[in-house]
Amino acid sequence: MNSIGSRLTCIRYALVAGMATLFLATAWEVRGTIQRSELEHDFGSPAVRTMLASTVTISVDSRSTELGTGGGVLFMPSGTIITNGHVVDGATSVDIRRADGRHSQGQVVRRDPFTDLAVIQLVDPDIHWSPLQTGDSDRVQIGDQVFLIASSQLGGELRRGRITDLYPMQRDVRLIQTSIPIRSDEAGNALVNADGHIIGIVTIALTGSNSMASATAINSANDLVLSMVASPAPSFLQEVPNETPARSPVR
Known part of the structure; x- marks a missing residue:
């Protein structure tokens, strides 16, 4: 019995050790990916x-x-x-x-x-x-890492965050919600993915002046x-006919 108990104890230790090794390896890979992305998008990088x-x-x-x-x-x-x-x-x-x-x-x-x-x-x-290289905003997912290239009167700034939600709107327009803080004077800036490709044009129209950045998906913006x-109107400000936005979260 003691021999069997000892073997079971050894097996348990081996399983725990194996799971711990797998966890550490996975954590290192995830952390390594983030570190590479951070270095790649360092403010002073090309x-x-x-x-x-x-x-x-x-x-x-x-x-x-x-x-x-x-x-x-x-x-x-x-x-x-x-x-x-x-x-x-x-x-x-x-x-x-x-x-x-x-x-x-x-x-x-x-x-x-x-x-x-x-x-x-x-x-x-x-x-x-x-121009910035255009990404495919139809392929973005909740949880993806994104970056705000913030150009304002205070100078250029790079901010990092995640996609927190995706909203379909009328006229085949898609809105990308992020966890990146934004100031009221930063609307119109670029939202880019981890490859540095633009995936959205930041707007604060639906989130308020001091909130998290939302962006009109670049695939939606391109055609418009x-x-x-x-069809320009160079002599005066011409507007496309307005419609009431209607959105519901993508789940």
């Missing part, structure tokens, strides 16, 4: 500098005499920029500041109140920029922005 170079800070004088600010993302090398519609609402002049401090004047082409997206065109696009570019 990848992050490239992303910052493709984002802008937008300052707007409006008919209400209030100065509005927000972020923007280069959509085309010709100087087409995506931002939030409320950032440029009523704009009489639009100043575009790059990460390197250079300024350009922009003109609102069109905006869509439903998605809160707007298109700005540089008046004199003599600077050729490289292309249609706005194809």
Whole structure:
């Protein structure tokens, strides 16, 4: 009996040791993945500098005499920029500041109140920029690691978080909810995945001025922005007909 008991004890110890080894190996692999991602997206890395170079800070004088600010993302090398519609609402002049401090004047082409997206065109696009590489926002999942490239009056900043929810809306538009804190002057910035590819345009329209960042999925934004570019209204601010947003969580 003692011999059998000793063998059972040895087996139990072996099982516990094996499970512990498996757990540590798994934990190391997960931690290693996160560490590699963090190093890859370090603020001073070439990848992050490239992303910052493709984002802008937008300052707007409006008919209400209030100065509005927000972020923007280069959509085309010709100087087409995506931002939030409320950032440029009523704009009489639009100043575009790059990460390197250079300024350009922009003109609102069109905006869509439903998605809160707007298109700005540089008046004199003599600077050729490289847009961010576009990711596939249809493939993102809850729990995915994401990054906010925040360009604002305070300078460039990189923030990390997770996708916490996905919301379908009308007109085949998808909203990505994240755990990344956002300030009111950071709407219109880029949400990117762990590969540095843009997957959304950040908006605060549905979350408030001091909350977690939501983003209009880039797959939803692409077609809409292309249609706005194809049908511009350069002499005045033209809006796509508004619809009441309706959303329900994807479970």
